[in-house]
Amino acid sequence: MKDVLGDKKSILILLGPALLVFTLIKIVPVLWSFGLTFFDGNPLGGFEFVGIGNFQRFFSDPQALSALGFTLKYAIVISIGQIALGYGLALLYVFVLKNASNFVRTVVFFPTILPTVAVALLFKSLFAVGDQQGPVNAGFQIIGLESVDWFATGDGTFTVAIIMELWRSMGFFAVLLYAGLLDIPDETLESARLDGAHGWRLVRHIVIPLSLPVLLSSVVFSANNTLKVFDTVLALNNGGPGGETTPLTLYMYRTVFSYSDYGYGSTIAFILTILCFLVTLFIFRSARRDNTTA
């Protein structure tokens, strides 16, 4: 029996192909890319060893720092929004709508599966000014406000990006957190109610602590995804105006494919990777501290 369950030939046949392509296409490129961070140049013009020069360059490059700042700002604002809206909706589904929430859940979830490029182009039109006025500015005019040229400023583009991303993803986080809330035993909630916990007190002292694990994975998931934002901002306003809404991903992409700066591009990618690790680690650690003090 042991022989069959540990049969070397079977293991090789079943695991071998996956392990081979994973090593060749993922592990080797990651190491290769890390190696490139110490070089300057590209395959055509040749590479030059610069040590940690690329990292020094990153932290004195205003465009890179602006991209880093935008990435962090975007990730923090959207993550907070996604979790807050998603959790609010999940509480609504479980405690107010109960079994009747099916239709609302289905409708609110639907934008999640839409391609981001399509959604970005749609929102570009919704907020448009000029001869093809979007409903948002038309609405502004009806209530007596001036039309806003949203995509002419970084703040305007950022605002549209936030509204769009929350519109697209709140239904997803609602379903995710809804599943977590359903796991809370009815008996626990009922006895808390008998003890006089209602409304906000019930949520604050019973529901939130009991749904902490799923809240935590949602935050990690949300932060990791928003740090990697790419297609949204590219399709919405191409990182503009003037690079004000360019995240690290897009800056890296341009560095490599517009300016053929492979070494520096790899450095930006590496810094993004480290950022994802640090943020995940930070969220886990701060959550653990909360658990022990509360």
Add this chain to the structure above:
Amino acid sequence: MTTQTAIPVTPIRSAAPSGPTVRAKRPGGVGRFFKRAPVRVFLVVLVLVELYPLFWLLMGSFKTQSEFTSNPTWSLPEQLNFENYVAAWTTGSIATNLWNSVAVTVPSLFFMLLLGVAAAYALEIMVWKGRNTILLAFVAGIMIPGQMILVPLFTVYFRSGLTSTLWPLIITYTVMGLPLTVFLMAAYFRAIPREIFEAATLDGSGMIRSFFSIGIPMMRNAIVTLALVQFFSIWNDLLIALTFTTKSSLATVQVGLLNFSDEYGSTQYGPLFAAISINVVGMLVLYLFLNKQIMAGLAAGAVKG
């Protein structure tokens, strides 16, 4: 808390945590309606916020150029003409883009699931030294951003001339989906009693035969769920598709849509709206058939990923 004296309370979830009025009187028709009114208003607003942009988009796809510029933006189209769709389909080369997306997504999904499920089976059901380390290596891959492997892969694909085919996309999607596939499938295999495979072994079945005749059939639902999750991440990807194809005839739907908006978007609103609508309606049809499974699948992928 005055009314709750000696009445035995059955643990039901019907008492909403919304206020003390529930207990004081039996909620009558009118009172109940007004108490629920804010909730109703909120729900109507919520559903409108989610659906109106899509409705507006769909209506726009039937409008003529002059309707865009002269009529109010929320007016309905004067008639349902399909000219915009014809224009998007022919000049926008949407047909080619759709075909490319299908030609990339189907083989990527097939290879990813076959390799990933087999690997998870070898890592979870079979017993050998070092399997935990390899599983960990796969799982660590979930965290790595796509940008980290972009430059080396581009160099290799470009040098080998693969960038004039769809193979770079198929290969890259297959591998990028492996971490989540291996991780989730290993978790699902963990839930299957090991005795089933031991019994098959006693009956003289080898592990590879057990994989195909027991492992895969028992995992059918999990595989379908996972296939849906991965379908959306491949179909909706822009980064990989934009990087690894050099010809516009190889563009997938997302790349085509992006190029389309650059070339025609500023002047021809109708065809652009039609092109976006084709994307949205396609997903809507899929969603209407599979919404429960899609919701459950994406949620599982997120929490465990």
